[in-house]
Amino acid sequence: MADWSVIIPVKRLTLAKTRLRGALTGGPHDDLVLALAADTVAAAGRCAEVGAVLVVTDEPAVRRKVSELGAEPVADAPDAGLNPALEYGAGQALRRRPGDGVAALGADLPALRPEDLAAALTAAGRHRRAYAADAERSGTVLLTARPGAPLAPFFGTGSAEAHRLSGAMPLDGDWPSLRRDVDTAEDLAEAAQLGLGPYTLDLLRSWKATGRGVLPRPREDAGQTAGGGRVGAVQATVATFDEEARSGSALLDDGSEVTFDAAAFNASPLRMLRLGQRIALETDDSGHVVRLTIPTIP
Secondary structure, rough: OOOOEEEEEEEEOHOOOOOHHOOOOOHHHHHHHHHHHHHHHHHHHHOOOOEEHHHOOOOHHHHHHHHHHHOOOOOOOOOHHHHHHHHHHHHHHHOOOOOEEEEEEEEOOOOOOOOHHHHHHHHHHOEEEEEEOOOOOEEEEEEEOOOOOOOOOOOOOOOHHHHHHHOEEEEEOOOOHHHHHOOOOHHHHHHHHOOOOOHHHHHHHHHHOOOOOOOOOOOOOOOOOOOOOEEEEEEEEEEEEEEOOOEEEEEOOOOOEEEHHHHHOOOOOOOOOOOOOOOEEOOOOOEEEEEEEEOOOO
C-alpha cells in the first residue's frame, strides 16, 4: 500500500559528494553523482510502499533525469542547506498527499532495492518518527514521520545519534542495500558488491570501455575462502536460478556452463538473481564455485 511520500535532496552536482571526487580515475564527477541519484530515485519509485517521489534540487540535469524517471522535481526554495531543503520538501509533499507519511531518503544509494526500502518503511510505520542508520551506524540514510508528526531532520555529521536524541526510533532491520550509502571510493566498491543499479553500472562500464575509471576493492577481502585460501574468479551470465533451492547455473564467456550450489549463493552478498544477469564466480583450486558476486570494475 503506497502510504509514503519520499523526499530526496540533491545538491548541485559540482558541490555534491566531495569525498568521492576522483574516486574513479578520469571519470567526470558530475556524471557519477547524477548516476547515484538516478538509481536511488528509480528504486524508490518502484517501491510498493511509495506513492510519490519528490526530488528537491536546483540542478537542471537532475531535474531532467528524475522527471524521466517519474519523480517530481521541486525547486530548493530555501537554498539554505540540506535540512531546510528537506523541511521544504516535506511541506510540499504534504500539500500534494496530505494523508501520506513523509520519508527523507539520501540520494547516494546506487544499490538500493525496492524491497529493502519497502521493509524499512513498513517498520517505520509503527513509530511516530523513525530513522535507519547507514552501514557504519553513524549517519542516516532514511528518516520518516507518520502523518501529523514533524520530519525534524538533523542530517550532517553524527546524524544517527542526533535523530535518536530528537526522539526518532532506530530501525534495526537487515537492509544492506538501503544502509550502503556512498561517500567514498570504498563505499562505492561495497555497493558494487551488493549490485549496482543500471545508471551507475552502465556509467562504470562505459568508463571501463574507454580506459577510464578504476573502482577499488571493498574493505573486506572478497578473494579469500573461509579457510583463508585464495580463490580465482571468472565472469559469467546467469542461465538458470532456482529461488527455492538457491542454486543454478551460469554461462562462461566461452559458452561453457558452470553450476553453483546453495552454499556458494549463501556465501554471496546477493539475495536474488535474474536470468541474463552478469555475475562473478569465485572458484577454489579444483574449479568448484565457492561464492558469487557482482563484477566490479578492475
